Amino acid sequence: xxxxxxxxxxxxxxxxxxxxxxxxxxxxxxxxxxxxxxxxxxxxxxxxxxxxxxxxxxxxxxxxxxxxxxxxxxxxxxxxxxxxxxxxxxxxxxxxxxxxxxxxxxxxxxxxxxxxxxxxxxxxxxxxxxxxxxxxxxxxxxxxxxxxxxxxxxxxxxxxxxxxxxxxxxxxxxxxxxxxxxxxxxxxxxxxxxxxxxxxxxxxxxxxxxxxxxxxxxxxxxxxxxxxxxxxxxxxxxxxxxxxxxxxxxxxxxxxxxxxxxxxxxxxxxxxxxxxxxxxxxxxxxxxxxxxxxxxxxxxxxxxxxxxxxxxxxxxxxxxxxxxxxxxxxxxxxxxxxxxxxxxxxxxxxxxxxxxxxxxxxxxxxxxxxxxxxxxxxxxxxxxxxxxxxxxxxxxxxxxxxxxxxxxxxxxxxxxxxxxxxxxxxxxxxxxxxxxxxxxxxxxxxxxxxxxxxxxxxxxxxxxxxxxxxxxxxxxxxxxxxxxxxxxxxxxxxxxxxxxxxxxxxxxxxxxxxxxxxxxxxxxxxxxxxxxxxxxxxxxxxxxxxxxxxxxxxxxxxxxxxxxxxxxxxxxxxxxxxxxxxxxxxxxxxxxxxxxxxxxxxxxxxxxxxxxxxxxxxxxxxxxxxxxxxxxxxxxxxxxxxxxxxxxxxxxxxxxxxxxxxxxxxxxxxxxxxxxxxxx
Amino acid sequence: xxxxxxxxxxxxxxxxxxxxxxxxxxxxxxxxxxxxxxxxxxxxxxxxxxxxxxxxxxxxxxxxxxxxxxxxxxxxxxxxxxxxxxxxxxxxxxxxxxxxxxxxxxxxxxxxxxxxxxxxxxxxxxxxxxxxxxxxxxxxxx
Numbered sequence: 012x013x014x015x016x017x018x019x020x021x022x023x024x025x026x027x028x029x030x031x032x033x034x035x036x037x038x039x040x041x042x043x044x045x046x047x048x049x050x051x052x053x054x055x056x057x058x059x060x061x062x063x064x065x066x067x068x069x070x071x072x073x074x075x076x077x078x079x080x081x082x083x084x085x086x087x088x089x090x091x092x093x094x095x096x097x098x099x100x101x102x103x104x105x106x107x108x109x110x111x112x113x114x115x116x117x118x119x120x121x122x123x124x125x126x127x128x129x130x131x132x133x134x135x136x137x138x139x140x141x142x143x144x145x146x147x148x149x150x151x152x153x154x155x156x157x158x159x160x161x162x163x164x165x166x167x168x169x170x171x172x173x174x175x176x177x178x179x180x181x182x183x184x185x186x187x188x189x190x191x192x193x194x195x196x197x198x199x200x201x202x203x204x205x206x207x208x209x210x211x212x213x214x215x216x217x218x219x220x221x222x223x224x225x226x227x228x229x230x231x232x233x234x235x236x237x238x239x240x241x242x243x244x245x246x247x248x249x250x251x252x253x254x255x256x257x258x259x260x261x262x263x264x265x266x267x268x269x270x271x272x273x274x275x276x277x278x279x280x281x282x283x284x285x286x287x288x289x290x291x292x293x294x295x296x297x298x299x300x301x302x303x304x305x306x307x308x309x310x311x312x313x314x315x316x317x318x319x320x321x322x323x324x325x326x327x328x329x330x331x332x333x334x335x336x337x338x339x340x341x342x343x344x345x346x347x348x349x350x351x352x353x354x355x356x357x358x359x360x361x362x363x364x365x366x367x368x369x370x371x372x373x374x375x376x377x378x379x380x381x382x383x384x385x386x387x388x389x390x391x392x393x394x395x396x397x398x399x400x401x402x403x404x405x406x407x408x409x410x411x412x413x414x415x416x417x418x419x420x421x422x423x424x425x426x427x428x429x430x431x432x433x434x435x436x437x438x439x440x441x442x443x444x445x446x447x448x449x450x451x452x453x454x455x456x457x458x459x460x461x462x463x464x465x466x467x468x469x470x471x472x473x474x475x476x477x478x479x480x481x482x483x484x485x486x487x488x489x490x491x492x493x494x495x496x497x498x499x500x501x502x503x504x505x506x507x508x509x510x511x512x513x514x515x516x517x518x519x520x521x522x523x524x525x526x527x528x529x530x531x532x533x534x535x536x537x538x539x540x541x542x543x544x545x546x547x548x549x550x551x552x553x554x555x556x557x558x559x560x561x562x563x564x565x566x567x568x569x570x571x572x573x574x575x576x577x578x579x580x581x582x583x584x585x586x587x588x589x590x591x592x593x594x595x596x597x598x599x600x601x602x603x604x605x606x607x608x609x610x611x612x613x614x615x616x617x618x619x620x621x622x623x624x625x626x627x628x629x630x631x632x633x634x635x636x637x638x639x640x641x642x643x644x645x646x647x648x649x650x651x652x653x654x655x656x657x658x659x660x661x662x663x664x665x666x667x668x669x670x671x672x673x674x675x676x677x678x679x680x681x682x683x684x685x686x687x688x689x690x691x
Numbered sequence: 692x693x694x695x696x697x698x699x700x701x702x703x704x705x706x707x708x709x710x711x712x713x714x715x716x717x718x719x720x721x722x723x724x725x726x727x728x729x730x731x732x733x734x735x736x737x738x739x740x741x742x743x744x745x746x747x748x749x750x751x752x753x754x755x756x757x758x759x760x761x762x763x764x765x766x767x768x769x770x771x772x773x774x775x776x777x778x779x780x781x782x783x784x785x786x787x788x789x790x791x792x793x794x795x796x797x798x799x800x801x802x803x804x805x806x807x808x809x810x811x812x813x814x815x816x817x818x819x820x821x822x823x824x825x826x827x828x829x830x831x832x833x
Contacts, residue, residue: 030747032740032774034739034740035784035788037775037780037781037784038780038783038784038787039780041776042775042776042777042780042781042784043739043775043776044730044739044773044774044775044780044781044784044785045739045740045773045774045775046771046772046773047747047771047772047773047774054751054755055747055748055751056748056751056752057748057752058748
């Protein structure tokens with residue numbers, strides 16, 4: 012005990028105990044107490060030691076600065092135990108998972124009309140029938156996905172349903188199609204959002220690609236902050252869009268009923284009729300309009316993201332989403348056809364924009380609706396930012412994708428998946444120069460492949476389970492499978508030459524890639540598998556330890572000391588460029604270290620370091636690489652990061668060279684300039 | 692009275708969250724530092740610094756819960772685990788060492804022989820502490 016009665020540390024305590032015990036005297040004799048001081052960054056849990064947030068904090072100025080910036084951008088770290096608090100309510104869940112589907116109402120009418128306009132007025136007459144057909148399919152799909160939620164309340168994405176019921180390849184087909192679709196959703200939505208901006212402000216057009224990339228970056232940051240916060244941030248704009256569109260449509264219907272139908276605002280350049288009306292054109296318009304069904308599967312994929320009762324909440328959100336989209340889509344299509352809105356060939360004015368301008372004029376409400384449309388279109392991408400990482404994590408857990416996709420970041424978000432999605436969709440946006448019309452043909456096909464497979468998978472599920480009401484469930488899903496299957500064929504047929512071939516080519520490549528990833532992990536697992544617990548042999552042959560010494564200094568003496576402490580068979584190796592240098596080193600070695608430790612000096616007349624050392628190791632192995640070799644490398648750690656440039660990083664080069672050598676372990680022995688305990 | 696340091700001994704009873712909540716409410720106006728302390732009573736047949744893993748783990752759990760309560764209320768508290776022969780002197784000595792102006796004790800509602808039972812520790816702290824002591828008694832169960 013020291014003079015003040017405090018024993019800083021009890022030497023009796025086992026060395027693995029993470030606390031320090033400080034004995035403190037009391038005011039009376041016998042009232043001594045022991046203060047248990049936790050080591051920085053750790054605290055006790057039940058039978059374990061728990062790393063606290065403090066253990067993640069950097070001690071250096073640079074590290075602290077980076078942490079501070081990261082906290083401002085992405086927020087404070089969230090522990091795993093608070094995962095349940097990060098779940099979504101129905102209100103935020105609708106904003107997160109339904110923004111893609113609801114936002115489709117902003118361009119689904121336009122895409123249908125753009126194809127039909129090629130056949131002139133006769134073609135445009137099919138707008139409403141096609142709208143009704145698409146809404147009917149939406150109703151079937153929503154009902155089918157309610158069945159998915161019922162069957163897989165723990166999250167039954169198309170991949171899970173298809174792989175559990177139809178097998179690995181159909182499962183991977185659904186997964187690959189969905190992954191491609193999620194990427195396209197981001198690109199299309201952001202391009203659509205930028206189009207809404209260029210409708211209101213044509214001056215933005217030259218920089219529209221970079222505005223889109225900026226939006227992707229903002230979404231990425233928002234989503235890296237975690238799903239709940241993303242939901243809170245993005246909920247407002249979703250409801251803002253729904254409310255503003257509802258107002259415009261209400262005014263439009265009122266003017267129509269009161270006989271005050273407005274004159275349509277003409278686009279800068281209307282799409283010219285240059286095709287005859289035929290079944291192919293109608294089917295193409297139908298498949299283009301079917302883009303509005305995208306995002307329907309997101310709710311069923313993300314059931315675990317909802318608060319309890321998650322399945323019930325997800326079902327309510329799914330029904331609300333279908334109702335909102337159906338109402339908006341019907342209203343926009345109906346009024347656009349009744350008011351005679353034309354489609355802009357230059358893609359600078361959207362149909363929704365022209366419709367709004369016709370109904371309310373170019374006043375404040377027009378700009379409000381344009382802003383709301385732009386925001387909802389950009390935020391539609393948010394559905395992908397929750398869907399893609401979640402699906403990728405499931406695939407990674409099933410070992411079809413790299414493990415990084417399954418790891419959660421500081422905010423419990425699947426950060427790697429979010430970053431990959433952002434990067435790929437941004438590249439796509441740049442390649443297609445931010446054109447919605449260029450990207451749309453790539454879109455939709457993936458969604459319908461996934462729809463079809465999940466419905467077919469569920470038919471199999473109900474037939475196998477035969478629980479209460481299985482006949483009804485089977486017929487619902489069978490109808491869904493047939494309808495979405497037909498739509499898949501229509502979309503593939505009508506859009507193949509327009510760009511869908513690209514998706515149809517990428518999907519098999521992705522499936523092959525995922526299969527190879529799985530095979531790799533399987534191979535690794537087979538290699539690392541312990542066949543039977545009784546066959547475990549922890550004993551290995553005694554290693555030999557080699558210490559390469561460049562210069563005899565405190566750092567190398569520190570390394571030699573550690574080597575002697577952990578191994579009996581230690582030898583030092585010095586590589587000298589000439590005989591004089593070798594002799595001088597030997598003489599200094601004899602003086603400083605003495606004869607206790609064997610030293611081998613290699614003269615390297617070609618001034619190489621790494622290759623002669625590797626050759627020397629091969630030579631001492633003498634063909635027997637079964638005996639472990641440990642290389643202890645002395646490494647000088649400069650006080651400042653920039654001082655690394657002043658050192659030749661020999662240890663790093665040696666480490667890289669030794670990394671792939673069999674039976675060779677490398678020990679790094681860092682030496683800090685302020686290390687007072689090192690030998691002098 | 693200006694409060695700069697409040698000491699809150701926690702025994703791991705059901706009243707702990709309420710006591711912490713109350714301490715935060717009291718300390719907020721004064722920007723007082725709140726320290727939650729859990730004392731492990733070590734039996735006389737063992738050395739004072741014996742490694743009592745189970746008790747230590749329980750103590751850390753009690754304090755972790757208190758930290759969570761504080762975090763939910765947007766506050767931060769310090770925590771400390773002590774080992775002593777008896778809890779009361781350790782609490783009083785810690786309060787003296789930390790210059791605490793107030794010790795806020797939690798009292799679960801217990802009855803013995805038809806009377807509300809205060810408990811040995813609360814009683815001793817009340818008597819021996821040089822600073823102010825406030826006992827927060829749990830309301831009578833309905």
